[in-house]
Amino acid sequence: MKTPAFKSSSLTDNDTPTGESTNLAQHKQESFDVKAIRARFPILSRRVNEKDLIYFDNAATSQKPTAVIDSISDYYSRYNANIHRGIHTLAEEATLAYEASRYAVQEFIGAAMVEEIVFTRGTTEAINLVAYTWGRQNIHAGDEILISGMEHHSNIVPWQILCQEKNAVLKVIPILDDGTLSIAQYQQLLSEKTKIVAIVQVSNALGTVNPVKEMIAMAHQFGAKVLVDGAQSAVHLDIDVLDLDCDFFAFSGHKLYAPTGIGVLYGKQELLETMPVFQGGGEMIKEVSFEHTTYNDLPYKYEAGTPNIADTIALKAAFDFIKSIGKDQIRKHERELLVYATSQLENIPGLEIIGKAKEKVSLVSFIIKNLHPQDIGILLDNLGIAVRTGHHCTQPLMKRFGIPGTVRASFALYNTKEEIDVLIAGIYKSIKMLS
Amino acid sequence: MNQKSISEIEEEIISDFSMFDSWEDKYEYLIDLGKQLPELEETFKTTDHKIKGCQSSVWLIASYQDGQVFFKADSDAMIVKGLVSMLIKVLSGQPPKAILEAKLEFIKEIGMFSHLAQTRSNGLLAMIKQMKNYALAFQSIEELENK
Numbered sequence: 001m002k003t004p005a006f007k008s009s010s011l012t013d014n015d016t017p018t019g020e021s022t023n024l025a026q027h028k029q030e031s032f033d034v035k036a037i038r039a040r041f042p043i044l045s046r047r048v049n050e051k052d053l054i055y056f057d058n059a060a061t062s063q064k065p066t067a068v069i070d071s072i073s074d075y076y077s078r079y080n081a082n083i084h085r086g087i088h089t090l091a092e093e094a095t096l097a098y099e100a101s102r103y104a105v106q107e108f109i110g111a112a113m114v115e116e117i118v119f120t121r122g123t124t125e126a127i128n129l130v131a132y133t134w135g136r137q138n139i140h141a142g143d144e145i146l147i148s149g150m151e152h153h154s155n156i157v158p159w160q161i162l163c164q165e166k167n168a169v170l171k172v173i174p175i176l177d178d179g180t181l182s183i184a185q186y187q188q189l190l191s192e193k194t195k196i197v198a199i200v201q202v203s204n205a206l207g208t209v210n211p212v213k214e215m216i217a218m219a220h221q222f223g224a225k226v227l228v229d230g231a232q233s234a235v236h237l238d239i240d241v242l243d244l245d246c247d248f249f250a251f252s253g254h255k256l257y258a259p260t261g262i263g264v265l266y267g268k269q270e271l272l273e274t275m276p277v278f279q280g281g282g283e284m285i286k287e288v289s290f291e292h293t294t295y296n297d298l299p300y301k302y303e304a305g306t307p308n309i310a311d312t313i314a315l316k317a318a319f320d321f322i323k324s325i326g327k328d329q330i331r332k333h334e335r336e337l338l339v340y341a342t343s344q345l346e347n348i349p350g351l352e353i354i355g356k357a358k359e360k361v362s363l364v365s366f367i368i369k370n371l372h373p374q375d376i377g378i379l380l381d382n383l384g385i386a387v388r389t390g391h392h393c394t395q396p397l398m399k400r401f402g403i404p405g406t407v408r409a410s411f412a413l414y415n416t417k418e419e420i421d422v423l424i425a426g427i428y429k430s431i432k433m434l435s
Numbered sequence: 436m437n438q439k440s441i442s443e444i445e446e447e448i449i450s451d452f453s454m455f456d457s458w459e460d461k462y463e464y465l466i467d468l469g470k471q472l473p474e475l476e477e478t479f480k481t482t483d484h485k486i487k488g489c490q491s492s493v494w495l496i497a498s499y500q501d502g503q504v505f506f507k508a509d510s511d512a513m514i515v516k517g518l519v520s521m522l523i524k525v526l527s528g529q530p531p532k533a534i535l536e537a538k539l540e541f542i543k544e545i546g547m548f549s550h551l552a553q554t555r556s557n558g559l560l561a562m563i564k565q566m567k568n569y570a571l572a573f574q575s576i577e578e579l580e581n582k
Contacts, residue, residue, distance in 0.1 A: 049458070371513075372491050372511055372512035372513065372515075373490075374490045374491045374512045374514070374515065374557070375512050375513050375514050375515075378462075378514050378557065379462065379514075382458050382459075382462070389490065390490045404491070404492070404511070405490065429459075433459065433462060433463055433466065434466060434513050
């Protein structure tokens with residue numbers, strides 16, 4: 001049994017996420033030393049606007065440790081070659097390293113087979129792949145696709161396009177005031193017409209952890225497939241696709257300390273086998289004549305063209321980095337930051353946190369009465385603090401809360417309470433300047 | 436009627452900002468400029484007048500009188516409102532040709548937005564583009580009428 005996703009009942013200091021560390025215990029863990037960890041991220045020593053950089057935009061993309069940066073440079077310096085076809089030594093080394101990353105993904109998300117791991121450019125491409133292949137094959141007029149009201153645009157638009165093409169219906173699971181999904185209404189929306197549920201595991205705008213395991217089981221009772229958008233969850237939670245029993249799972253490397261341009265689509269083998277191909281080209285074929293082409297086996301069937309070899313190899317370096325510290329340790333630290341930031345922010349007059357789910361990852365979205373998030377963001381930038389402001393690519397969600405956007409501070413393993421103190425002081429200063 | 440040329444007004448703004456050393460003072464001055472900008476009547480705050488490409492809402496209206504373009508604008512964000520206020524100071528009351536030719540170097544000169552990305556993310560570029568679009572439209576109408 002793999003480690004379950006963390007559960008917690010409230011935001012208190014002693015309520016750190018617990019989970020069996022059976023599979024993590026295999027890896028030798030260093031004790032959590034944030035100073036030592038920061039030293040492994042070269043960018044953290046840079047200055048912005050003559051101030052020390054404080055990077056709180058981790059939910060947009062995380063910074064990269066030296067190990068990841070070096071692995072890209074090492075590939076190009078020592079064994080750059082095209083993969084799978086070459087018989088020479090460099091091609092063999094590159095192929096081995098590339099495929100080692102696929103095994104690393106299999107382990108990272110607990111997939112049954114390595115053939116179920118398809119490399120994509122990121123979460124967005126992974127979702128589009130499913131919408132364009134499985135969707136076109138299986139969605140018909142009158143069918144229903146279910147998403148939630150807290151989806152990122154990339155888990156809305158591909159389904160919208162599919163619905164328009166197929167005359168199918170897109171239905172939305174509503175959100176409650178605390179930023180959680182209405183499971184009661186989800187139950188009511190499910191029916192024999194529901195063909196797929198596409199749901200985010202962790203909201204990028206609110207931090208809410210959705211009970212996807214239960215939601216998947218509910219959908220399966222109606223024979224619907226489930227795609228889980230793991231863009232935000234993969235870095236924070238222990239992912240076990242077998243335990244979740246999801247049909248598809250999509251995530252991006254760049255939010256978990258790996259480079260941009262590499263992501264993953266996990267799909268159950270029987271689905272990936274029967275789905276039509278996505279893009280045509282090299283790598284994805286077995287034999288080509290002008291009359292007929294036979295396609296390659298899984299997972300190559302979905303990987304047309306020369307892939308992003310360097311960044312795929314670096315993805316494994318990112319997993320190794322995470323393992324070297326341990327997700328449990330990381331979560332404990334991030335949880336402390338979340339609890340601390342939440343309590344400090346709540347003390348600021350006029351500040352309201354948007355998204356108060358009991359189960360949250362380490363991000364806080366907030367608004368300040370009578371102040372525009374953009375103003376806060378611009379002033380904080382002058383203090384060297386990088387936060388995200390705006391709608392976070394979740395315009396329908398912002399509409400649901402009746403706000404133009406929020407200020408979002410998202411924390412990673414290298415952030416500290418001292419940095420949060422600077423943020424809090426910066427917010428007070430911004431409020432003073434703006435009023 | 437605006438007697439000063441665009442570059443003269445730009446020089447004034449540059450000189451105003453040069454009085455401040457710290458970024459805080461510059462921003463506070465910019466925010467003050469925004470506060471001085473007369474509020475746009477609610478009836479004009481419609482989607483038609485909204486500038487796309489801004490994180491905050493910016494509404495811009497323009498009118499044409501005696502060969503000069505007059506702008507009125509508003510925003511729900513204070514720093515952006517300050518930026519709008521500067522643009523209006525510089526461009527409102529000017530002939531279309533001058534607006535179209537304006538390089539607006541003062542934005543760089545005041546030392547707050549040295550990067551192009553900064554002007555894009557705060558909507559400044561979109562605002563300038565929209566103001567120039569208005570100038571171009573008025574210029575075209577006049578050319579047609581004079582034919």
